[in-house]
Amino acid sequence: MSEPTTASAVSEEPVSEEPVSDTSVSDSSVSAGQDATEAVDSPEAPAEPTAPPSVPLDEPADGVPHVVETERGLTEAAAAIAAGEGPVAVDAERASGYRYGQRAYLVQVRREGSGTWLIDPIACPDLAPLDEAIGRAEWILHAATQDLACLAEVGLRPRQLFDTELAARLLGLPRVGLAAVVEHYLGLALAKEHSAVDWSTRPLPQPWLRYAALDVEVLTELRNLMGVDLALQDKSEWARQEFEALLHWEPTERVDPWRRTSGLNTIRSRRGVAIVRELWYARDDIAQDRDTSPGRILPDAGLIAIATQAPMSTDDLPRGHRAIARYGRQWVAAVKRASAIDEADLPPRTLRSDGPPPARSWADKDPVAAARLNEVRTDLTTFAEQHRIPVENVCSPDPLRRVVWRPPVARDVEGFADALRSHGVRQWQADVVAPLLAKAFETHPDPA
Incomplete structure (x- = not known):
């Protein structure tokens, strides 16, 4: 479960962490829209039956x-x-x-x-x-x-x-x-x-x-x-x-879960990031001990406020939330632990991803790869619309980008299918996507 997201101000209200699932998929059926238009334009068109x-x-x-x-x-x-x-x-x-x-x-x-x-x-x-x-x-x-x-x-x-x-x-x-x-x-x-x-x-x-x-x-x-x-x-x-x-699904164990703290991007120094990390774990210990959701102990905005001020005593803690004063000694101890870390051991502000760069930068970094990705995306969208299925259920964006950015040695249908499966793509998805990849790579060959 992700940590609660909060506004920049320190709020006194507890933050609900109930997962919000994406429970809607847009319906882009062209034919349905055409039918509706024809029904309006034609005076002889029968009225649509009203659902009970x-x-x-x-x-x-x-x-x-x-x-x-x-x-x-x-x-x-x-x-x-x-x-x-x-x-x-x-x-x-x-x-x-x-x-x-x-x-x-x-x-x-x-x-x-x-x-x-x-x-x-x-x-x-x-x-x-x-x-x-x-x-x-x-x-x-x-x-x-x-x-x-x-x-x-x-x-x-x-x-x-x-x-x-x-x-x-x-x-x-x-x-x-x-x-x-x-x-x-x-x-x-x-x-x-x-x-x-x-x-x-x-x-x-x-x-x-x-x-x-x-x-x-x-x-x-x-x-x-x-x-x-x-x-x-x-x-x-x-x-x-x-x-x-x-049947084989397990929750993903996040690396450095504290990096999901809302507002972490406003902390500009590695020392400040280390303070947020120590505060996050201090809050987690308190929450576990009290069997309470961490967001109900102190919202993320409270952690960021403390990290920004980096107080070395309880008198220096920011005001605005009773949990800051209530657990003041724990917050100050977390700040002091972070302050004692050697410079060389401080956590980086961001983690280097093992995946490809963001797709928006591909046109500058590798125009051919960008053209291949755009073609496959277009073909996948067409397939998804024809089969009335969300495109992300045909193939998730991450494995698709990885295979396009670092293609297999064998750039045929079977080679692409193997590469997709290695990233967790189901066989039925590989059967759909691999031919589209092979076509895109044939249309956009490597530069001479």
């Missing part, structure tokens, strides 16, 4: 289940899930922006013939019995990468899965949030007003439990309908490869 209003989904079919909080209850839940049939809908609720880390504070599972179960992983920290009960059955999740890590922490790991958010992207849906996808396929309105609450709260309020149960209520029906559409659009194999890759 969505039906609120505000109560689970079987009511809101009790929360499993004992080992006996967990054994009962596992037995029920084992006796069910078909895939298992799975979800987890975290306390992002409230607690330290990304652990799960509620796990929801639902299966045909088993009903819905809400399990407290704080009271039952080892869900291995549930994992064994699910076995090799397919998991259904929405936005799997948000939950896989915290579910693995409590012993839940899928053997196969279906991600309804990723499927929505592959199918070209204009909005891919769970509520939007449910409305698109089922005509149901799924409320999401409790998505960013503090799920570490105990006891959990009944409206929150209702929300949690509804999150898995229709995932199986949704998965079946989306599976049909994937087949109709000849994208089943694309989805299979994407879901298979998710």
Whole structure:
């Protein structure tokens, strides 16, 4: 989870760190626009049928289940899930922006013939019995990468899965949030007003439990309908490869996570950067000790304000946030640690990237590479529009730039496919992109 971004002023308000996912993809369908124009221009064109209003989904079919909080209850839940049939809908609720880390504070599972179960992983920290009960059955999740890590922490790991958010992207849906996808396929309105609450709260309020149960209520029906559409659009194999890759997904461990501190770019000296680093780790230690989100201890703007003044005593600390005074000794100790670092050991202001330079500079550095990249981008955009899929889901920008900037020795389709796969590109993506790369390199050969 990224550190909170804040304004330049030191704010007294806590900063929410709930991840904001990109849940919309622009719909650039030309034909749809033409149809709409023709309908307006032609007096004989029939009126477009009005979509029926969505039906609120505000109560689970079987009511809101009790929360499993004992080992006996967990054994009962596992037995029920084992006796069910078909895939298992799975979800987890975290306390992002409230607690330290990304652990799960509620796990929801639902299966045909088993009903819905809400399990407290704080009271039952080892869900291995549930994992064994699910076995090799397919998991259904929405936005799997948000939950896989915290579910693995409590012993839940899928053997196969279906991600309804990723499927929505592959199918070209204009909005891919769970509520939007449910409305698109089922005509149901799924409320999401409790998505960013503090799920570490105990006891959990009944409206929150209702929300949690509804999150898995229709995932199986949704998965079946989306599976049909994937087949109709000849994208089943694309989805299979994407879901298979998710089974091996792990969160990226960031190098120097403190470098994501908002406002770090305003610090002009290496010594100042070292102070920010020490302050960041001091805040992280406090947050971990208090089991509180770091942004609720002190916003990034507070760290930058302290680093700018570099106080050597608590009397010299900047004013404006009570946490600066409350943890004054820790902040001053961090500044002193940074001040004692030898000049040669100070961290650089920026890290050198192992990737190619920014694409905007290619025209000056290597015009041929720039022309190749532009051609492939244009062809990829055309492919994406024709197949109604976001271009970034056909190929992420980073591996594409890397292969164009440092091409393989064999500049044929197979050579480019191997190079793309070495950067984590799926086989179906390599099958699409490699021929475009080979064509671009043939059109724009190396200068004589």
